[in-house]
Amino acid sequence: DTGVSQDPRHKITKRGQNVTFRCDxxxxxxxxxxxxxxxxxxPEFLTYFQNxxxxxxxxxxxxxxxxxxxxxxxxxxxxxxxxxxxxxxxxCASSLDDTEAFFGQGTRLTVx
Amino acid sequence: xxxxxxxxxxxxxxxxxNSIINCAYSNSASDYFxxxxxxxxxxxxxxxxxxxxxDKRQGQRVTVLLNKTVKHLSLQIAATQPGDSAVYFCAxxxxxxxxxxxxxTTVTVRA
Numbered sequence: 001d002t003g004v005s006q007d008p009r010h011k012i013t014k015r016g017q018n019v020t021f022r023c024d025x026x027x028x029x030x031x032x033x034x035x036x037x038x039x040x041x042x043p044e045f046l047t048y049f050q051n052x053x054x055x056x057x058x059x060x061x062x063x064x065x066x067x068x069x070x071x072x073x074x075x076x077x078x079x080x081x082x083x084x085x086x087x088x089x090x091x092c093a094s095s096l097d098d099t100e101a102f103f104g105q106g107t108r109l110t111v112x
Numbered sequence: 113x114x115x116x117x118x119x120x121x122x123x124x125x126x127x128x129x130n131s132i133i134n135c136a137y138s139n140s141a142s143d144y145f146x147x148x149x150x151x152x153x154x155x156x157x158x159x160x161x162x163x164x165x166x167d168k169r170q171g172q173r174v175t176v177l178l179n180k181t182v183k184h185l186s187l188q189i190a191a192t193q194p195g196d197s198a199v200y201f202c203a204x205x206x207x208x209x210x211x212x213x214x215x216x217t218t219v220t221v222r223a
Contacts, residue, residue, distance in 0.1 A: 004155070031209065033209070033210070033211075035211075040216075041215055041216070042201045042203070042213025042214050042215055042216050043156065043201075043213050044213070045206075045210050045211060045212065048208065048210060050208075055208070091156075093155070095209050098208060098209055099209070100161075100209075101158075101211070102158070103156045104155050105153070105155050106154075
């Protein structure tokens with residue numbers, strides 16, 4: 001499978017714990033995006049990378065959220081001190097420059 | 113707030129009939145729109161896109177129409193099949209493929 005891969009697919013955590021998600025983009029894609037999707041809503045843009053550089057962060061990305069793409073390949077999204085409002089599907093997408101973005105299947109986070 | 117929005121949250125269609133999903137946008141300067149399909153438990157999947165220099169674009173069984181005068185776009189699916197049951201989103205490309213999605217229309221195909 002050469003599509004966008006996300007791990008884990010599901011994560012249940014207790015409020016206050018830290019969680020980290022991983023995204024492996026399509027290999028030749030230089031751009032990588034993170035989105036968050038809550039139930040019944042469309043995805044909301046969080047941040048994106050061009051190679052290893054994080055170019056933009058949405059106002060939705062509070063200080064508890066941090067994303068990295070250290071070598072310009074895979075990316076991680078960490079949420080510190082999780083809150084119940086963080087429960088959502090976290091989607092990763094990748095693209096080659098300004099062409100079609102392909103989405104992964106997402107990581108569903110439940111904070112209890 | 114959202115820059116794109118859908119008219120109806122749900123659509124029920126008979127198998128074999130055509131489906132039409134509508135979307136409105138607010139910014140007259142918007143110039144690139146994309147339709148996505150999302151099946152349960154999966155990420156959004158690209159269907160078709162259209163830029164503002166076009167009024168119509170066709171793909172396999174799908175057509176997107178863009179009316180810049182009233183800031184409206186639609187997705188038409190011909191001969192709807194059970195596999196077309198999903199949530200459909202219109203999205204605006206805000207530049208660098210940063211996407212602003214609407215809330216989605218759930219399409220249910222009746223056998």
